[in-house]
Amino acid sequence: MSLLALWMSVAVAAERPAHPTAANLLGGSEVGHWDAAVSAGFPWLSARAQVGLPGGWTPLVEVQSALATRWQPSAGVGLRWVDRRWRVTGEALAGWLFQTGVLARKGPSAELRIKAGRAVGVLQPYAHAGTRHTLLWTKTTVDTVAGDEVSWQAGHEWTLTGGLGLGIAAGPSWGLDLGLDLPWVGVPTVSIPGVHLGAQFGGGR
Amino acid sequence: MRPSILAALLASGCAEPPRGATYRGVTLPVTDLHLHPGDWKSVPASTQAFLAGRFPFPFGLQPEGLAEGVLAAEGILSELTDAGIRRGGLFAIYAPRSVGVASNALVLEAVETDPERLFGFASLPVDAWDTDGPAALEALDRALDAPGMVGVKLAHAHQRFRMDDERYWSIYALAAAHDAPVYLHTGPSPFPGTSQEAPYTDPAYLEAAIAANPDTDFILGHLGHDFINQRVGDLQGCIDLASRYENVWLEPSALGSRSSDPEGENLTASMRAIRDAGLVDRVVYGSDGPQSPGFVGDYLQRTLDAMDRSDYTVDEAARVLDGTYAALFGAAPLERP
Numbered sequence: 174m175s176l177l178a179l180w181m182s183v184a185v186a187a188e189r190p191a192h193p194t195a196a197n198l199l200g201g202s203e204v205g206h207w208d209a210a211v212s213a214g215f216p217w218l219s220a221r222a223q224v225g226l227p228g229g230w231t232p233l234v235e236v237q238s239a240l241a242t243r244w245q246p247s248a249g250v251g252l253r254w255v256d257r258r259w260r261v262t263g264e265a266l267a268g269w270l271f272q273t274g275v276l277a278r279k280g281p282s283a284e285l286r287i288k289a290g291r292a293v294g295v296l297q298p299y300a301h302a303g304t305r306h307t308l309l310w311t312k313t314t315v316d317t318v319a320g321d322e323v324s325w326q327a328g329h330e331w332t333l334t335g336g337l338g339l340g341i342a343a344g345p346s347w348g349l350d351l352g353l354d355l356p357w358v359g360v361p362t363v364s365i366p367g368v369h370l371g372a373q374f375g376g377g378r
Numbered sequence: 379m380r381p382s383i384l385a386a387l388l389a390s391g392c393a394e395p396p397r398g399a400t401y402r403g404v405t406l407p408v409t410d411l412h413l414h415p416g417d418w419k420s421v422p423a424s425t426q427a428f429l430a431g432r433f434p435f436p437f438g439l440q441p442e443g444l445a446e447g448v449l450a451a452e453g454i455l456s457e458l459t460d461a462g463i464r465r466g467g468l469f470a471i472y473a474p475r476s477v478g479v480a481s482n483a484l485v486l487e488a489v490e491t492d493p494e495r496l497f498g499f500a501s502l503p504v505d506a507w508d509t510d511g512p513a514a515l516e517a518l519d520r521a522l523d524a525p526g527m528v529g530v531k532l533a534h535a536h537q538r539f540r541m542d543d544e545r546y547w548s549i550y551a552l553a554a555a556h557d558a559p560v561y562l563h564t565g566p567s568p569f570p571g572t573s574q575e576a577p578y579t580d581p582a583y584l585e586a587a588i589a590a591n592p593d594t595d596f597i598l599g600h601l602g603h604d605f606i607n608q609r610v611g612d613l614q615g616c617i618d619l620a621s622r623y624e625n626v627w628l629e630p631s632a633l634g635s636r637s638s639d640p641e642g643e644n645l646t647a648s649m650r651a652i653r654d655a656g657l658v659d660r661v662v663y664g665s666d667g668p669q670s671p672g673f674v675g676d677y678l679q680r681t682l683d684a685m686d687r688s689d690y691t692v693d694e695a696a697r698v699l700d701g702t703y704a705a706l707f708g709a710a711p712l713e714r715p
Contacts, residue, residue, distance in 0.1 A: 240436055240440055272439070274439055275438070276430050276438055
């Protein structure tokens with residue numbers, strides 16, 4: 174097959190909703206299809222898997238990590254709201270935060286996010302934004318002459334999630350993306366943007 | 379001589395000193411009295427968390443590398459140079475239950491990195507004073523004999539001893555014998571493990587010591603600022619003491635930082651109150667850096683802005699930025715660029 178024919182076949186495949194790059198980056202897998210993605214960068218690593226159900230529903234699981242110190246496993250569901258030239262998907266997830274080191278913390282979390290983008294040939298620009306809330310609790314133990322005094326304090330961490338990038342459908346069933354990660358972790362603490370390189374695959378039954 | 383070696387020698391010998399700070403169109407030299415060198419491992423875990431929480435994400439997740447770079451002498455010198463500051467004072471502290479320990483030896487080693495630009499304040503542990511006090515005083519005496527050690531640093535809230543406890547006045551007498559001004563933290567501190575009651579934070583509790591030690595210069599650091607509630611706090615008490623005692627000096631560090639005073643209102647109000655009281659010549663500039671990259675320069679700019687809003691003249695600003703340090707410590711004033 175000539176290179177031109179190969180590029181055209183990939184471009185056609187990329188613009189199909191079933192391509193794993195579109196499914197992962199824009200949201201929503203085709204009915205009966207599974208899709209997965211991994212990405213690595215600074216400071217985030219992530220892995221994700223999802224499967225398509227009727228009605229545009231897509232259950233998913235994902236895990237994100239910053240510097241292997243902050244871990245965010247989650248499970249949830251996505252729903253495609255718009256799926257024409259543009260795709261707009263909403264996702265709702267519940268999970269847990271594990272953070273070790275000097276700023277150790279943990280607790281249940283919930284996130285709502287929206288994803289949007291479109292396929293332009295093999296290219297798939299995308300963006301996403303969301304809000305994530307984590308319930309924290311801290312145990313303080315004070316040694317006293319009379320014995321240990323234990324107290325618990327509840328807390329809350331608010332993170333605005335977000336990012337944008339460009340996906341590339343490199344083959345009929347796989348793709349790559351280069352993205353800018355723009356979460357605002359622990360508002361109002363300042364967050365530095367991150368970058369990542371990702372791979373998407375799947376699309377099969 | 380080979381051209382490349384000659385060029386290097388010329389460059390090192392003719393290196394430009396930091397440019398200074400521009401105030402109302404005039405470039406003024408700056409001395410930052412108040413800087414903290416340190417060893418991250420000597421900081422208590424709760425204080426490490428407090429500091430790491432101020433780092434931008436994700437640096438707070440693994441803060442040790444960044445903190446060590448900022449706390450090292452070379453990092454501090456870099457911050458001073460970037461801010462246009464010519465010289466800086468490094469504080470020792472012995473507060474193992476709150477902010478940690480930066481020993482006199484650590485400070486002396488840091489000063490020796492660049493003795494032309496760095497000077498030190500010695501400190502001493504005050505725990506178990508009745509048994510360990512004499513030995514602590516002897517160690518302080520030896521530290522103050524070291525070249526480059528020009529003052530004494532105390533922090534009653536962090537070190538958890540009362541300002542009006544006469545048992546500790548021997549520290550002030552020793553400082554006077556060395557012509558070493560004593561810097562004291564005033565006002566409630568946000569650090570974990572600190573004493574926040576009035577006898578540990580309110581400068582009014584220092585009056586007896588000030589009156590009893592007229593040969594000791596007392597620098598009231600942070601102007602009694604309430605860092606917990608982020609309000610002016612005991613500023614008027616500091617001004618009152620400086621008005622009535624010639625051995626009292628004022629230092630406005632940290633209270634005007636972005637985190638403590640986002641709009642700059644507290645620092646402006648403080649500088650204006652000092653000027654209105656006719657005490658500009660008692661103000662010695664300090665930042666309480668380095669804290670994080672860029673803090674030293676940012677605090678200098680915020681102080682310049684506060685003085686401008688308070689209508690300080692160029693000469694008054696020059697006095698604050700370097701003149702008072704020179705007068706108080708008997709140092710040569712820096713020449714204006």
